[in-house]
Amino acid sequence: MAWTIVITVLVTVLCVVLAMNFATPEKKMEKPVPHHYAITDPEFRREMSVMLGPTIVAGNRVQSLQDGDEIFPAMLEAIRGAKTSITFETYIYWSGEIGKEFTDALAERAKAGVPVSVIVDWAGSIKMDDDLLDEMRTAGVRIQHYRPLHWYTLSRINNRTHRKLLVVDGRIGFTGGVGIADQWTGHAQDPEHWRDSHFRVDGPAVAQIQAAFNDNWIKTTGEVLNGPAYFPHIEPQGDVAGHLFIASPSGGSESMHLMYLMAIAAAGESIDLAASYFVPDDLIKQALLAARQRGVRVRILLPGPNIDSDAVRLASRAGWGDLLLAGMEISEYQPTMLHTKMLIVDRELVSVGSTNFDIRSFRLNDEASLNLYDRAFAEEMTDVFEADLRHAKRYTHEMWQARPLKEKLMEKFILPLKSQL
Numbered sequence: 065m066a067w068t069i070v071i072t073v074l075v076t077v078l079c080v081v082l083a084m085n086f087a088t089p090e091k092k093m094e095k096p097v098p099h100h101y102a103i104t105d106p107e108f109r110r111e112m113s114v115m116l117g118p119t120i121v122a123g124n125r126v127q128s129l130q131d132g133d134e135i136f137p138a139m140l141e142a143i144r145g146a147k148t149s150i151t152f153e154t155y156i157y158w159s160g161e162i163g164k165e166f167t168d169a170l171a172e173r174a175k176a177g178v179p180v181s182v183i184v185d186w187a188g189s190i191k192m193d194d195d196l197l198d199e200m201r202t203a204g205v206r207i208q209h210y211r212p213l214h215w216y217t218l219s220r221i222n223n224r225t226h227r228k229l230l231v232v233d234g235r236i237g238f239t240g241g242v243g244i245a246d247q248w249t250g251h252a253q254d255p256e257h258w259r260d261s262h263f264r265v266d267g268p269a270v271a272q273i274q275a276a277f278n279d280n281w282i283k284t285t286g287e288v289l290n291g292p293a294y295f296p297h298i299e300p301q302g303d304v305a306g307h308l309f310i311a312s313p314s315g316g317s318e319s320m321h322l323m324y325l326m327a328i329a330a331a332g333e334s335i336d337l338a339a340s341y342f343v344p345d346d347l348i349k350q351a352l353l354a355a356r357q358r359g360v361r362v363r364i365l366l367p368g369p370n371i372d373s374d375a376v377r378l379a380s381r382a383g384w385g386d387l388l389l390a391g392m393e394i395s396e397y398q399p400t401m402l403h404t405k406m407l408i409v410d411r412e413l414v415s416v417g418s419t420n421f422d423i424r425s426f427r428l429n430d431e432a433s434l435n436l437y438d439r440a441f442a443e444e445m446t447d448v449f450e451a452d453l454r455h456a457k458r459y460t461h462e463m464w465q466a467r468p469l470k471e472k473l474m475e476k477f478i479l480p481l482k483s484q485l
Contacts (some may be wrong), residue, residue, distance in 0.1 A: 092427075093318055096350050097325040099358065103175060104333050109305075109437060113328065116435075117309040118275070123300025123403070124267030126202065126436055128445065132249040135242050135262040136162055142232040142264075143169045150180045150294040151277045153210075153229045155418070156243025159196060163244050169198045171203035180205045183280055185225045186212040188243070208284040208429075222390055224311045226418045227427040228262075229277050234296045237265040237273035239308065239417050239434050241405050252400050255370045259405040259452065263434065264417055267301040269362040272308040273384035276432045279310055306436040308417070313428060320419045321426040325351050327409050331360045336408040336449050338365040339421040340401070341373070342380045348421075349383065356390040365404075365452055368396030375478050378423075381467065382475040390460035395456035408449060411442045 101108040113119040127137040143150060143166075150173060157163060174180040182200065184192065186209040200207050210225045231240040240262030242248045250257035265273065278289055311319040328335060328351040335355060344352070344363065356362055364387075371377050384394060407415040417433035419425045436442075 070426055071258050093321060093325070093347060096347060096354065097322075097329040099329045099354065100180075101330055103327070103330045103410040105330075108326075108330050112323070112435065113307065116307070116323055117328070118272045119306045120435075120437060121268040121272070122305045122307050123302065124189075124265055124269045124304040124306055125302025125363040126304050126306070126441060127264040128448065129240070129262045129264060130448065131251045131260060132162070132242070132257070133251045134254070135240070135260070136165075136249065138264055139230055139238055139262075140165065140169050140240070142230070143173060145184055146173050146178050146232045148178065148233045148296075149289075150178060151229070151231045151274065151281070151289065151294070152181070152299055153183040153225065153227050153277050154244055155224065155228065156186045156245050157184045157189045157224045158191040158243075158245040158318045159193040160246040162246055162249050163192065163196060166244050167172070167199055170205050171200050174204035174475050176301060180295065181277075181281060182207040183210050183225065183284060184208075185210045187224055188226075188465050191245075207282070210280060210284060217271075222428060222431055225280055226420075226425065227276065227280070227310070227432040228418045229273055229432060231270060231274045231277060231294075234274055234292070234294045235266065235270055235298060237270035239265070239273060239432060241403050241416075241418065247401070248403075255400045258403045259399070261395065261406060261416065261448070263436070265306075267304075267307050268298050269308055270435070271295055272296060273434075274359075276308055276310045279312070280430060283314075304436055304438040304441055305435060306438075308432060308434045310430070310432045311419075311426075312430040313355055319427070321347075321431065323350060323415065323435070324407070324421070324447075327407060327413060327415065328352060328355055331355050331409045332358065333360060333410045334408070335360055335362045336365075336446060337363070337421065338402065338404040338406045338449055338452065340367060340403045340405060341376050341420040341422045341425075342366050343422040344383070344451055345423055345426070349386065352387060352392065353390050356392060362387075362392040362393060363453070364394045364400065365449065365456055366396055367395065367402045368398045368457060370399070370401045378471065378478045380429060381464070381471070382458060382478070386466070387462070388459070388464055394459045395453055396459055397456045399455050403453070404452070406445060406449065408442055411446055413437055414442050414445050
C-alpha cells in the first residue's frame with residue numbers, strides 16, 4: 065500500500081511538471097488589433113517603438129546575406145577581426161565542418177585576449193561534441209548552456225532560447241535564421257543544404273542586439289556585460305531605421321505576437337511572408353483575413369516536400385482552407401528546406417530574425433526580431449522573396465480539399481499539440 069501511494073505521488077508530480085511545460089504565459093492577447101494606421105504613418109512607428117520595447121533608431125546600414133556561402137564567411141570574418149569583445153548566442157550549434165570552423169575562430173580570439181562570451185541552447189546543441197566545448201573553454205571562451213537539464217528545471221525545460229545573435233566589438237551585429245550546422249552551408253543547391261537568410265547590421269541598432277544578448281547572459285550567469293568594449297559610442301553608418309526587440313516567457317512574452325498583429329493590421333497594400341514554420345493562432349488568422357477584406361495582397365511562402373518536421377507541415381496545412389478561400393497566395397518552396405523568416409509589409413517594413421510564425425515562437429521560446437523601416441531595403445528584400453517564389457509551387461484550395469484522407473486524420477491528432485511544434 066505504501067509503495068502504491070509513493071508511486072501515485074511520483075506519477076502525479078511528473079504529470080504536473082509535464083503539464084507546466086505545455087502552459088503558455090498568463091499574459092495572452094484575446095482580441096484582434098484594429099486597423100488604425102498605415103505602415104508609413106508616424107503614429108505606427110511611434111507605437112511600435114513604445115509597445116515593443118527599444119525605440120526605433122536611425123542611421124543603420126543593413127546587409128542581407130543569402131545562404132551559407134554568403135552568411136558564414138561574413139560572420140567568421142567579423143569574429144576573426146575582433147579586438148575588444150565577442151558575444152554570440154545561438155539555438156543550434158552542432159559538430160561538423162562549420163561547427164569546427166566557428167569553434168576554432170572563437171578559440172583563437174579568446175587565446176589572443178579578446179573576451180568571448182557564448183550562449184548555446186542546451187537542447188539545440190545536443191549534437192555538439194564535447195571536444196568543441198573543451199577546445200573553447202581551454203582557450204578561455206566563456207560558454208554557457210541555456211537551461212540545461214536538471215531535476216529542478218523540468219518545469220521550464222520547454223522554454224528554449226531560439227535567438228541567433230552575434231556582436232563583435234559592440235559595433236558589428238548579425239541576426240537571422242541560421243544555426244551552426246552543416247545543412248546551412250552551401251547555396252541551397254540540394255535537399256541537404258537549406259535555404260536561409262541572415263543580416264549584418266552596422267550602426268546604433270547594434271547596441272540593441274548587444275542588449276538582447278545581455279538579457280540571457282544575465283539569466284545564465286548573473287553577470288552584466290557593459291562598458292565601452294560592449295557598448296561603444298556608434299556613429300550613424302547608413303540610412304536605415306530599425307530596432308531589435310526580444311520576447312521571452314519570463315517577460316515580454318507577447319512582443320512577437322503583438323508585432324505581427326500590429327504590422328498585419330497596418331497593411332494597406334501587400335503582405336509577403338516567408339516562414340519555415342507556419343502554424344498561426346486564431347488571432348493571426350483573423351488579422352490576415354481582415355487584411356484580405358481590405359484588399360491587401362497576401363503572399364505566403366512555406367517549405368514544400370523538404371521539411372524537417374512532418375508534424376509542423378500537417379498542423380500548418382490543416383488551417384489553410386479559409387486562407388486560400390479568401391484569396392491568399394500560398395506557395396511551397398521545392399528545392400530544399402526553406403528556413404527563412406521574413407515579413408515584408410507594404411514594401412516599407414521588413415521584419416527578420418529568429419521568430420517562426422507559430423505559437424511556440426510567440427509564447428514559449430526566447431526570440432529576437434529586427435524590424436527595419438526603409439523602402440529601398442524593403443524593395444531589395446521583395447526581390448529576394450520573389451526570387452524564392454520562382455522556385456515554389458502554388459498551392460490551391462482545390463489541392464487542399466483533395467489532400468488524402470490519411471493526412472486529414474493525422475491532422476486531428478497533431479492539432480491539439482500545435483503550441484509545441
